[in-house]
Amino acid sequence: MKKLDYPFSVEAVRELKVGDMVLISGKLFTGRDAVHKYLHDGNKPPVDLKNQIIYHCGPVTLQDKKGKWTVTAAGPTTSIREEPYQWEVIRDYGIVGVIGKGGMGQKTLDACKQYGCVYFHAVGGAAQVLAEKIKSVDGLYLKEFGLPEAIWELSVEDFPVVVTMDSHGNSLHKEVETSSKEMLNKLL
Amino acid sequence: MTKKAAKKKASKKVSPKKLDSKQQTMESLVELIRITSTVVPDDVFKAITTAAKNEEKNTIADYAMGIIKTNIDLAKYKSQPLCQDTGTVIFYIYHPPSFHQTPFKELIKKSVTLATKKGYLRQNSVNSLTGENAGTNLGEGHPSIHFYEHKGSEVEVKLVLKGGGCENVSAQYSLPDTTLGAGRDLEGVRKVILDSVHKAQGKGCGPGALGVCIGGDRADSSYFAKKQLLRKLDDKNSHKDLDKLEKEIVETCNKLGIGPMGFGGKTTLLSCKITSANRVPASFFVSISYMCWAFRRQGIVMNKNFAIKKWLY
Numbered sequence: 001m002k003k004l005d006y007p008f009s010v011e012a013v014r015e016l017k018v019g020d021m022v023l024i025s026g027k028l029f030t031g032r033d034a035v036h037k038y039l040h041d042g043n044k045p046p047v048d049l050k051n052q053i054i055y056h057c058g059p060v061t062l063q064d065k066k067g068k069w070t071v072t073a074a075g076p077t078t079s080i081r082e083e084p085y086q087w088e089v090i091r092d093y094g095i096v097g098v099i100g101k102g103g104m105g106q107k108t109l110d111a112c113k114q115y116g117c118v119y120f121h122a123v124g125g126a127a128q129v130l131a132e133k134i135k136s137v138d139g140l141y142l143k144e145f146g147l148p149e150a151i152w153e154l155s156v157e158d159f160p161v162v163v164t165m166d167s168h169g170n171s172l173h174k175e176v177e178t179s180s181k182e183m184l185n186k187l188l
Numbered sequence: 189m190t191k192k193a194a195k196k197k198a199s200k201k202v203s204p205k206k207l208d209s210k211q212q213t214m215e216s217l218v219e220l221i222r223i224t225s226t227v228v229p230d231d232v233f234k235a236i237t238t239a240a241k242n243e244e245k246n247t248i249a250d251y252a253m254g255i256i257k258t259n260i261d262l263a264k265y266k267s268q269p270l271c272q273d274t275g276t277v278i279f280y281i282y283h284p285p286s287f288h289q290t291p292f293k294e295l296i297k298k299s300v301t302l303a304t305k306k307g308y309l310r311q312n313s314v315n316s317l318t319g320e321n322a323g324t325n326l327g328e329g330h331p332s333i334h335f336y337e338h339k340g341s342e343v344e345v346k347l348v349l350k351g352g353g354c355e356n357v358s359a360q361y362s363l364p365d366t367t368l369g370a371g372r373d374l375e376g377v378r379k380v381i382l383d384s385v386h387k388a389q390g391k392g393c394g395p396g397a398l399g400v401c402i403g404g405d406r407a408d409s410s411y412f413a414k415k416q417l418l419r420k421l422d423d424k425n426s427h428k429d430l431d432k433l434e435k436e437i438v439e440t441c442n443k444l445g446i447g448p449m450g451f452g453g454k455t456t457l458l459s460c461k462i463t464s465a466n467r468v469p470a471s472f473f474v475s476i477s478y479m480c481w482a483f484r485r486q487g488i489v490m491n492k493n494f495a496i497k498k499w500l501y
């Protein structure tokens with residue numbers, strides 16, 4: 001088990017390899033379809049994303065009477081939908097980590113290598129375990145996209161993920177797809 | 189007895205017309221939704237526990253299964269959804285002949301809205317043309333409700349919450365499929381099922397469970413495939429050849445090394461359930477419904493007052 005602590009940096013994520021189990025502590029910014037399209041279209045992010053991690057997640061959130069937000073469910077959403085945008089977002093805004101599920105494609109893998117970024121896979125469906133690791137909600141941006149689509153600034157502690165695409169051109173998704181295909185051909 | 193009086197008597201038995209039985213029906217249905225969304229059925233829990241034990245220790249597959257198990261415990265303990273995608277809400281209702289479907293449908297809709305307010309279901313239903321989310325989980329086709337008349341005197345309600353990620357990797361093939369070399373026989377069926385599992389990789393939040401239908405038109409084929417998800421994972425197919433095929437598919441898939449979440453590992457599939465339907469000579473469809481590890485399925489038998497008499501899974 002490895003640890004990745006805030007503040008994050010390109011150097012720190014370059015150390016990580018495919019297959020590493022990592023506990024992340026510090027800040028995460030959620031962002032899914034609307035945010036990625038917005039950034040990709042050239043709009044400046046409302047908060048500096050340099051050396052930050054983006055989490056593909058549309059959290060279920062509750063606000064109490066005093067206006068304080070809590071996250072009640074926070075599993076990852078399918079990342080591949082951001083494939084057309086992700087590489088530019090990595091290049092232009094200096095993101096060093098992306099968390100999601102299902103993995104991403106070659107363009108993102110190339111961007112990870114070139115600019116120093118890692119794709120972390122969270123366990124899909126583990127909404128309760130992951131919500132427990134969120135210690136506070138520290139900011140809410142681009143609320144106009146709707147709450148699940150907005151950028152949520154979250155503080156997390158020991159948020160469990162697995163590196164499935166590293167900054168050295170390796171992708172577990174590619175590996176498993178190829179090896180399972182070879183096996184399938186043998187068994188057919 | 190006049191016709192009206194006879195009707196009244198019959199409806200007393202099975203129709204939720206009286207106010208208190210309405211309330212009781214809704215209470216039972218909301219409880220069914222709560223349990224379905226927050227607790228995996230026993231047979232699924234058993235299969236997941238076995239799968240978790242089988243993974244090699246200290247691998248990422250083992251790690252993923254550990255998180256899945258903790259999530260199952262936590263969701264039950266906190267009475268909160270296992271997964272935030274509470275899926276398409278699908279009801280299967282088995283009722284006696286004198287039962288009134290329309291008022292029951294209305295109560296289902298009300299219960300779904302209430303369960304959404306209580307947080308057992310996410311606001312998960314979107315108008316396909318406008319993108320609007322009414323926040324109630326109601327709309328054209330939502331929830332999905334199927335009625336069946338049965339011989340028994342009791343009302344049985346089964347519920348499946350079918351997630352989007354796993355629905356997206358579900359598939360339908362038309363045989364023969366020349367690229368896969370799949371002909372119109374069980375061997376061809378086997379090939380396309382295996383292909384669908386390979387294509388899904390970890391994207392359907394595996395380890396997964398399959399419901400399959402061989403035959404039917406496109407619509408019925410998908411419908412019957414999904415309905416196979418109502419079977420308990422440890423049951424046995426009464427059709428000898430299908431039983432054999434079910435077992436063989438699970439064994440073969442678990443040799444592919446796709447594993448939990450597609451991380452690589454021993455368990456890719458928890459189960460495979462297959463049925464068949466007649467087809468026209470020109471068509472041969474095979475439909476595959478992929479269900480994620482967050483296999484949410486439950487059912488109740490209602491007593492004559494519409495209270496929950498028994499849980500089905």
Ligand code: SF4
Binds near residue numbers: 350480
């Ligand atoms: S596929 Fe299942 S476990 Fe995965 S996110 Fe969707 S509903 Fe949740």
